Amino acid sequence: MFPYRDENETQRPAVVTLAIIAVNVLVWLLIQGAGSEASVAASICNLGLIPGELTGALAPGTNVPLGEGLACVAGYGRGLVHLFTHMFLHGSWMHLLGNMWFLWLFGNNIEDSMGHFRFLLFYLLCGLAAAFAQISTGPDAAVPMVGASGAISGVMGGYLLLYPKVRVYTLVPIGFFITSLALPAWVMLGYWFVLQFFSGIAAFGGQMGGVAFWAHVGGFVAGIVLIKLFARGDYIDEHQAQRWRPRSVIGGY
Numbered sequence: 001m002f003p004y005r006d007e008n009e010t011q012r013p014a015v016v017t018l019a020i021i022a023v024n025v026l027v028w029l030l031i032q033g034a035g036s037e038a039s040v041a042a043s044i045c046n047l048g049l050i051p052g053e054l055t056g057a058l059a060p061g062t063n064v065p066l067g068e069g070l071a072c073v074a075g076y077g078r079g080l081v082h083l084f085t086h087m088f089l090h091g092s093w094m095h096l097l098g099n100m101w102f103l104w105l106f107g108n109n110i111e112d113s114m115g116h117f118r119f120l121l122f123y124l125l126c127g128l129a130a131a132f133a134q135i136s137t138g139p140d141a142a143v144p145m146v147g148a149s150g151a152i153s154g155v156m157g158g159y160l161l162l163y164p165k166v167r168v169y170t171l172v173p174i175g176f177f178i179t180s181l182a183l184p185a186w187v188m189l190g191y192w193f194v195l196q197f198f199s200g201i202a203a204f205g206g207q208m209g210g211v212a213f214w215a216h217v218g219g220f221v222a223g224i225v226l227i228k229l230f231a232r233g234d235y236i237d238e239h240q241a242q243r244w245r246p247r248s249v250i251g252g253y
Contacts, residue, residue, distance in 0.1 A: 127150050
């Protein structure tokens with residue numbers, strides 16, 4: 001399922017959500033060379049998160065293969081900063097665009113529920129929780145972690161708790177055809193979480209198809225746990241009071 005819009009109107013501009021998207025895009029263009037193989041590999045080595053390196057399970061000097069003819073050398077100059085920097089790296093155009101679309105679709109409403117600074121802190125904490133969840137399933141793993149999806153999973157978990165009944169319009173492929181369904185958020189997001197959970201079990205101790213499923217699970221659960229601590233009651237009341245107000249139309253039609 002691919003969501004493309006929801007019925008949740010925001011009351012305030014999503015400044016931080018847009019800023020995070022801009023940072024991710026700029027990192028992809030300026031640091032990762034817009035997908036240049038050498039630049040992507042270098043950025044993953046220098047700024048990505050390698051679980052075994054962080055935990056000390058990988059001996060310094062260990063080669064971490066990235067692909068044909070490419071490898072990182074583990075154990076030199078790594079620090080806790082990589083827990084943050086890996087959230088702003090991506091492996092491909094599709095990886096970047098998919099993550100940024102989900103962040104915009106769900107992030108604007110979560111930012112609207114708590115304000116700008118709180119949302120930034122919430123986002124980063126969810127990203128950290130996602131990283132630790134993935135590391136806990138494979139503390140000696142040598143596969144680098146990159147991507148914003150762990151933090152975005154936290155945003156989706158928060159959305160599920162705050163707005164479970166809001167309709168999310170989703171594209172669903174059925175054979176050779178694609179149809180559109182308006183689903184309650186709890187159905188769409190619940191399905192997504194179950195898919196991540198069972199995929200994580202199938203890939204326990206690592207990644208499957210290059211996807212860190214336990215990071216998604218950990219981020220999602222963190223979002224559910226943290227949302228009530230960060231969301232403002234007055235903002236939520238204002239948001240819900242205005243949610244179903246018809247949009248103004250030019251000419252009164």
